[in-house]
Amino acid sequence: MPIIDNAIYRDGVRDAHPVTLDLTFEALRDHGGFAWIGMYRPTEEELRAVAVEFGLHRLAVEDALKGHQRPKLERFGDTLFVVLRSARYLDAPEEVEFGEVHLFIGPNFAVTIRHAESPDLGRVRKRLEKAPALLTLGPQSVLYAVLDEVVDEYLPVIRGLENDVDEIEDQLFDRDPSVLRRIYELAGETMAFQRATHPLIDMLRSLEAGFAKYNVDIELQRNLRDVLDHSLKVVERADSFRAVLENALTVQSTLVMQRQNEEMRNLSETSIRQGDQVKKISGWAAILFVPTLVAAIYGMNFRYMPELEWTFGYPLALLLMLGSAVSLYFVFKRRDWL
Amino acid sequence: MPIIDNAIYRDGVRDAHPVTLDLTFEALRDHGGFAWIGMYRPTEEELRAVAVEFGLHRLAVEDALKGHQRPKLERFGDTLFVVLRSARYLDAPEEVEFGEVHLFIGPNFAVTIRHAESPDLGRVRKRLEKAPALLTLGPQSVLYAVLDEVVDEYLPVIRGLENDVDEIEDQLFDRDPSVLRRIYELAGETMAFQRATHPLIDMLRSLEAGFAKYNVDIELQRNLRDVLDHSLKVVERADSFRAVLENALTVQSTLVMQRQNEEMRNLSETSIRQGDQVKKISGWAAILFVPTLVAAIYGMNFRYMPELEWTFGYPLALLLMLGSAVSLYFVFKRRDWL
Amino acid sequence: MPIIDNAIYRDGVRDAHPVTLDLTFEALRDHGGFAWIGMYRPTEEELRAVAVEFGLHRLAVEDALKGHQRPKLERFGDTLFVVLRSARYLDAPEEVEFGEVHLFIGPNFAVTIRHAESPDLGRVRKRLEKAPALLTLGPQSVLYAVLDEVVDEYLPVIRGLENDVDEIEDQLFDRDPSVLRRIYELAGETMAFQRATHPLIDMLRSLEAGFAKYNVDIELQRNLRDVLDHSLKVVERADSFRAVLENALTVQSTLVMQRQNEEMRNLSETSIRQGDQVKKISGWAAILFVPTLVAAIYGMNFRYMPELEWTFGYPLALLLMLGSAVSLYFVFKRRDWL
Amino acid sequence: MPIIDNAIYRDGVRDAHPVTLDLTFEALRDHGGFAWIGMYRPTEEELRAVAVEFGLHRLAVEDALKGHQRPKLERFGDTLFVVLRSARYLDAPEEVEFGEVHLFIGPNFAVTIRHAESPDLGRVRKRLEKAPALLTLGPQSVLYAVLDEVVDEYLPVIRGLENDVDEIEDQLFDRDPSVLRRIYELAGETMAFQRATHPLIDMLRSLEAGFAKYNVDIELQRNLRDVLDHSLKVVERADSFRAVLENALTVQSTLVMQRQNEEMRNLSETSIRQGDQVKKISGWAAILFVPTLVAAIYGMNFRYMPELEWTFGYPLALLLMLGSAVSLYFVFKRRDWL
Amino acid sequence: MPIIDNAIYRDGVRDAHPVTLDLTFEALRDHGGFAWIGMYRPTEEELRAVAVEFGLHRLAVEDALKGHQRPKLERFGDTLFVVLRSARYLDAPEEVEFGEVHLFIGPNFAVTIRHAESPDLGRVRKRLEKAPALLTLGPQSVLYAVLDEVVDEYLPVIRGLENDVDEIEDQLFDRDPSVLRRIYELAGETMAFQRATHPLIDMLRSLEAGFAKYNVDIELQRNLRDVLDHSLKVVERADSFRAVLENALTVQSTLVMQRQNEEMRNLSETSIRQGDQVKKISGWAAILFVPTLVAAIYGMNFRYMPELEWTFGYPLALLLMLGSAVSLYFVFKRRDWL
Ligand SMILES: [Mg+2]
Ligand SMILES: [Mg+2]
Ligand SMILES: [Mg+2]
Numbered sequence A, B, C, D, E: 001m002p003i004i005d006n007a008i009y010r011d012g013v014r015d016a017h018p019v020t021l022d023l024t025f026e027a028l029r030d031h032g033g034f035a036w037i038g039m040y041r042p043t044e045e046e047l048r049a050v051a052v053e054f055g056l057h058r059l060a061v062e063d064a065l066k067g068h069q070r071p072k073l074e075r076f077g078d079t080l081f082v083v084l085r086s087a088r089y090l091d092a093p094e095e096v097e098f099g100e101v102h103l104f105i106g107p108n109f110a111v112t113i114r115h116a117e118s119p120d121l122g123r124v125r126k127r128l129e130k131a132p133a134l135l136t137l138g139p140q141s142v143l144y145a146v147l148d149e150v151v152d153e154y155l156p157v158i159r160g161l162e163n164d165v166d167e168i169e170d171q172l173f174d175r176d177p178s179v180l181r182r183i184y185e186l187a188g189e190t191m192a193f194q195r196a197t198h199p200l201i202d203m204l205r206s207l208e209a210g211f212a213k214y215n216v217d218i219e220l221q222r223n224l225r226d227v228l229d230h231s232l233k234v235v236e237r238a239d240s241f242r243a244v245l246e247n248a249l250t251v252q253s254t255l256v257m258q259r260q261n262e263e264m265r266n267l268s269e270t271s272i273r274q275g276d277q278v279k280k281i282s283g284w285a286a287i288l289f290v291p292t293l294v295a296a297i298y299g300m301n302f303r304y305m306p307e308l309e310w311t312f313g314y315p316l317a318l319l320l321m322l323g324s325a326v327s328l329y330f331v332f333k334r335r336d337w338l
C-alpha cells in the first residue's frame, strides 16, 4: 500500500484522517488547513491523483517516481521539491546503506515519498504532532522536521565510521595485512556518504537565502540553521575521516616496506650464518683430504717404494699428514675459510 | 549528403519539408515559423548558404566546420552558438568514444551540425515533434531537446564506467597484476569524460542566468534546470570514479609490496630449510672422513708400523675410529652444525 | 557547583556579587549594568533560570547543555551564541587536548559555560576587571576577552607541535623506524587542531562584517581584528605542519627503501663472498680426489698389476697424481672455479 | 637593427613607411592614422624616442627592456601594456622553448617588442594588412592579431606534448626504465608551459570586462572571445597532461615493484632448484662415504683381523657396504635429503 | 642605538635632521612636512615617545615590539600599520633567512622598525632621497619604497632556490642518495618562503582596492602595481619550485626502487652463476667417489677375494671404475647436475 498516512492539520493539530485521497482534497478545499500525505514507492497512477490535485510539476514527479536522485532542492512556482538521502551504518559489513526521501512542499500540502526503509518518517510525524506551535507554521514545518530527522540519522553513521577508523588505526600498527582492504573499502563508503551529505550544505544555505523573500517564520529559520549546523558537523567529520584514511593508506605502504626490511634482515642474518657453517664444515673436510691422500699413497702396493722400508717411515708419514693438515689449517684460517 | 533533415515548424507542428535550402529560406520569409536544419559534417560551401541566410558569424562557422571544439556557449547578437560533446561507452576496449554537435539557435532557425555518429539527433527530432507544446516555444526547444539527449546519453557511460570500476575493485584484491594498466587506462578515459562533461555545468548555469533577460518560457527554464540536475549527477559520479581509481592505484602499489613480502618470506623459509639440510649432509660426511683417515693410515704398507703387530691393534683402531667420529659428532652438535 | 562566578558590572567596574541568580536578575532590572555569569557544565535545571530570565533560545541552550559542538557563532535576536574550542598541548603523549566554552552575549548579560578545564576563564575575568575602559563597552568586552584567551592558548599548542615536528625531522634521517607512527599520530592531532581553529577565521570575519550594522566600538573592532590576526597565524602554522608532516611521510617511505637497498647490497656482498669461498674450498677438495683415486687404484691387491712391479712405478704414480691434480687446477682456474 | 618594421595605417590600409621614427611621428601628427612600430630587443636609447613621443610609462618601458616578465596586461592612462609569452615545441629534446613579446597599444600607435625569434610578428602584420576591416579598428586590431598568433602558436605545442605523452604511455608498459626521467622532464616542461599560458585566461577576461567601458567594436569583442576560447582549450589540455603524467609517475613506481616481484620470483625458483640439486649431489656423495669407510677398514694391514680370514669375509663386507648405503639412502629419503 | 635615522622631508627633499625625537616632533608641528624615523629593535620605552606623539595604536605597537608577526596590513584611523618579511638566501646551507620590518604610515610620519639585518632600509632611504617627485607624495612614498625593496630582495632568493632545484634535478638522476634529504629540506625552506611572500598579494590588492577611496597619486598606484607584479612573479616561481620538488620526491622513490631492481638482478645473476659452479664441482667430485670406492674394495685384504686372482682382474676393475664414472656422468648430465 503506497499511502502510509494521510491527514489534515489545522491550527497546529491533526484534524482529519480521511480514508481516501479524494476526501482529503475535498476537505482541504472546503475547510482549509494543510494535508500531509506520506507515500512509499508509489506507482505512476498512485502519484497522479496527488500531482493533479496539487499541481505538482511533471519533472519533479518523474524524479519522485524514478528515485536514485542526488540531494537537491528545486522550486516550481509556490511548490518546493526536495530530495534527501538518509543513511544508516551497518556495522558488521562496514557499509553505509542509503535511503531516499522526496518532498513536495506547497501552500497547503506536504507530500513525502520514501524510497527505502529509512528515514523513519513515522517518528517524524509523531514528534511533529506533539509540537503544535511548529505545526501551525504549515507545510514548511514538515520540511524542517524531515530535514532534522535525516540529519539526525547521520550522527550514528558518523559514530560508526569513527569507531571503525579508530579500529583501523590500531590494526594498522599491529601488522595485520588485511587492514589495507579495510581502509580501501571504508574510504569508498566514506566517499559515498560524502556524496549524500555534502549537497545538504548548499541546499540549506539556499533555503536560508530565501528566508526574507519567502517570509519564513523566525523560529523555523532558527530550526533550519540548527539543522545546517549539524550538517556542517557531519560533513566536517566525514571529510576528516577521508583525510585520516588517506594517511593510513600511505602509512600502511611504508609499514609494509619496513616489515620487508626486517624480514630481509632476518633472512640475511640466518642465511649468512648458515653459509658460514657450511663453509667451515667444508673447510674442515678439505683439511682431512690431504692426510687421507698421504695415507692412500703409502697404502699403494708398488714393489719399489723406499719410504716403506725406512725405520722411521711410518712416524715420518704421520708427521707429514699432521704437518700438511696444520699448514692447510693456517692457510684456510688466513683466507678466512674456517 | 550533409543535410540530414530540413523542416519548418509552425505553431508546434512540422509544417513544411522543403526539398532545397533556398525553398526553406523563402518559405520562412513568406510564412514565418522556424526552420530546423540538421547537417552532418558539411563542407564550407554547404554551410555557406545557411550562414549567409541566417547571418551566422564567421568565427562560429569556422568552429562548426573544423570541429574538435571544447563544449561552450557563445552569443552572437540574437544567435546562440553551442558546442556539445556527446559520449558513448565501448565496453570491450573500456573506452569512451566522443561525439560532437554544434548548434546555431536564432530567432527563426535552429541549425544542428553533427561531427560524429552520436548524439542521435533523429531521435531528438522525433521526440520533439511529438511535443507540440514544447515546439511552440521555437528554436530554444531544439536547444533544450539536444542538451537533454546529450546528457541522457551520458548516463550509460556512467553505468559502464561504474561497472568497470567495480570489476577493478574485485580484481584488485584477487592479485591480478594486469589491474594496474586497467586502472591507469580507465582513469585516462574518466579524465577525458570529465573534460567533455564538466563545462556543461557552467554553460547551463550561464543559460540560467540569462533566463530573466532573454524572457525564457518558465517551462523551458524548468526543463533546462532538469538537464542541469542530470549533468550535476554525471559530473559528480565521474569525479567519484576518479577518486576511487586514484585510491585503487595507491592500494595496488601497497598490495604489490605485500605480495613481495609473502614471496620473500616463502623464499626465506625454503632457502633456509634447504641450507640447513645441506649443512647437515656436509656435517655427516665430514664426520665419516676421520675414521676413513684412520683406516687409510692403517692401510699403509710401512714395514715398521708397531700397531699392526699388536694383538688388539684392529679393535683398538676400530675404537679410535668410533671415538673420533663420536667426538666430532658432539663438537658439531655443539656448534649447531648438525 | 555549576556557578563559578556571578557578578554585575557597571561603568566598567565590578559593582555587585549577588549570592543567588535571582538577586542578580533583580539587581540588573533595578539598577542596570550587565551581569557576567560563569558556569561549569550546568544541568538542565541549573541553566533554565538563566535561560528564562535572559530569553536564551531553546536551540542554543540545547547545544550549551550537550557540548561537543563545532566552533560557531549564531545570532538569536539581540543575543549572540558563540561556541569556542580551546586547546592544550600535552607534550608527553604528543596529544592536543581540547576544551569547550559556550557564550551567550546579550544586551545586559554575558553567560559563559565551560565544558572542560580550559580555557582559563578566571584569568579572563581578572584581566578584564583591570581594564575598565574595555568593561564599559558591556557584554561584548567579555566576548572579546574570551576569544582573546582562547586564541592566546593556541600559541603554546603551536609551539609544542612545532617542537615535535622539528624532533621528527631529526629522527627521520636518524633511521629510527618508530618515526612513522609518530608522524601519523602527530598528523592526526594536527588535523584535530585544524578542525578546532579553522572555523574561527570565518567567525571573526562574520563578526567583522557586522561591525557597522551593530555599531561596535572602534577599539573593540581593533581588538577583535588583533584576535583574527593571531588566529590567522595559528591556522597558517597548523596548515604548514600538516604539509611538512605529509612530506615527512613520503620521505620516510623513500628512506625505508634506501635502507633496504643498503641492506640488500650488504647481503649481496657478504653472501657472494661466502659463496665464493665455498666454491674454492670445494674446488680444492675436488682436486685432491683425483690423486686419491690414483693412490687407491695402486693400493688394490690384484695379483697381476704390472705397474706395481716396475722399478719406477712408484715415482710414475706420484707423477701421475701430481699431473692430474695440476691439470685439474688449470681446468678449474680456467672455469673460474678456484 | 632593432626596428623591424615601421608603418602608418590609415582607413585600414598601410599608408606610409617612413624611413625614420621622427618622420613617423611627424606624419602621425600631421595626417592622423596609427603607427605600428615593430622592434626586436631594443636598447634603452632605441626605445627612448618612442617612449617620449608616445608617453610610454617608465615602469612599462623598464619591463619591456628587461624582458623575462610574466604574461600580464596593465593599463597606463589610455595606453595598454601587454606581455605575452609564446611557445614552440622542440620535439627532439622534448622541450618547450618560450618567446616573449611586449605590446604598447595607445590611441594612435601600436609598438610591438619581440624578445625572441617567436612569435612570428611578420606573419601577423601580413595577415592584418590583408584585413582592412579589422585594421580600420585601429591599434586594438594589432593587439588582437598578436594575441591570436601567440595562442595559435600554442596549438603545435599541445600537439607535440600530446604526442610525447602518448609515447610515454606506450613506453610505460613496455618496461623501459628510462621512461621515469622522461615523465619527470615532460612534467617540468608542461608546468613551464602552464605558467606561460595560464595568465592569459585572466588577461582576456579582464579585457572582456572592459569591453563596455572602452567601447570596443563588437567584431573585435568576438574575435577576442575566440582567442579566449582557444586559450581555454590550450590551458585545459595542458592541465590534463599534467594529471596524466602524475598518474604515469605513480603507475611507473608500481610497475617497478611488480617487476621486482617477478625478478624475485625468478630468482627464488632458480636458486631453490639449484639448492635442491646441490643437496641431492651432496646426499649421494655422503651415501658413498660409508661403503668407502668399510672398504678402507678392511684394507688395513693389522695382523690380527679375523674377518679377513673368513671364507665369506669378502662377500659379507660387500653386503655390509651395500646394506649401510641402502640404509643411509632410506634415512636420507625420509629426511628429504635426496 | 635603536634610532637609525630620523629626518624631516618637505617638498620632496630632506629638510632637517633633528638630533632628538622631541626636536623632530616640534619641527613637524611648527613647519609641516613629514618625518621618517628609522628604528632597529626598539625597547618599549624607546618606542613610547613616538607612539604617543603620532597616536600609534597600542595593538600595533605591541606587535612592533614583539616581532615574529605574519605579513599584514592594518588600518588604524588614518594610520596604516604594515608588517613585511624580507628574505635572504644563504647558498651554503641552502636556507632562507628571514628579516622583518614594521611600518607605521601616518599623515605626516613614516616609522620603520627593523627586526633583523634585512631589508636594507638605508639603501631605500638613499634611493628615495634621490627621487624628489616621489618623496613629495609624502609618507606613502616610504611605504612604496620599502615594499619595493623587500620584493626586490626576494628575487635573489628565487634565483638561489632555482639554482638548487636545478642541481637537485641533476643529482636526482646521478644516483646520489643524499638528494632525498636535500629535496626535503629545500621543500621546507620553500614553504617557509611561501608563507612570507604569499600574504603580500592580498595586501597589495587591498591597498589597490583603497586607491580610489584614499585618493592615492596615480604614479604611486602604478608603482605599487609594479610591486604587485613582481610579487606575483615571486609567488608563482615559489609555487612552481614546490611542485617540482614534490615531483622530485616521487621520482626519487621510484628511482630507489629501480636501483633495487638492478641490484637484485645483479645479485641474482652472480649468485645463480656461483650456485651453478658449486653444483658442478660437487657433481664432479661425486663422480670420482664411485671409482674410489671400487679401488677401496679391491684394496681390502680378505684372503678369499677371487677377482684378485684373475689374470684380467686389474683391467676389469679399471673398466668397472671407468664404466661407473661414465654412467654417473650421463646420469648427472641428464639431471642437469653438471
Ligand atoms: Mg565492505
Ligand atoms: Mg537535529
Ligand atoms: Mg565496527
Ligand SMILES: [Mg+2]
Residues within 6 Å of the ligand: A188, A189
Ligand atoms: Mg563499495
Ligand SMILES: [Mg+2]
Residues within 6 Å of the ligand: A226, A229, A230, C059, C062, C063
Ligand atoms: Mg544544535
Ligand SMILES: [Mg+2]
Residues within 6 Å of the ligand: A226
Ligand atoms: Mg535538534
Ligand SMILES: [Mg+2]
Residues within 6 Å of the ligand: B093, B094, B095, B185
Ligand atoms: Mg583501453
Ligand SMILES: [Mg+2]
Residues within 6 Å of the ligand: B148, B149, B151, B152, B226, B227, B230
Ligand atoms: Mg534528460
Ligand SMILES: [Mg+2]
Residues within 6 Å of the ligand: B091, B163, B164, B167
Ligand atoms: Mg566492463
Ligand SMILES: [Mg+2]
Residues within 6 Å of the ligand: B188, B189
Ligand atoms: Mg588513452
Ligand SMILES: [Mg+2]
Residues within 6 Å of the ligand: A059, A062, A063, B226, B229
Ligand atoms: Mg529529473
Ligand SMILES: [Mg+2]
Residues within 6 Å of the ligand: B226
Ligand atoms: Mg528528463
Ligand SMILES: [Mg+2]
Residues within 6 Å of the ligand: C093, C094, C095, C185
Ligand atoms: Mg599519541
Ligand SMILES: [Mg+2]
Residues within 6 Å of the ligand: C148, C149, C151, C152, C227, C230
Ligand atoms: Mg591575544
Ligand SMILES: [Mg+2]
Residues within 6 Å of the ligand: C091, C163, C164, C167
Ligand atoms: Mg615533544
Ligand SMILES: [Mg+2]
Residues within 6 Å of the ligand: C188, C189
Ligand atoms: Mg588519534
Ligand SMILES: [Mg+2]
Residues within 6 Å of the ligand: C226, C229, E059, E062, E063
Ligand atoms: Mg597582535
Ligand SMILES: [Mg+2]
Residues within 6 Å of the ligand: A260, B260, C260, D260, E260
Ligand atoms: Mg622493495
Ligand SMILES: [Mg+2]
Residues within 6 Å of the ligand: D093, D094, D095, D185
Ligand atoms: Mg629534456
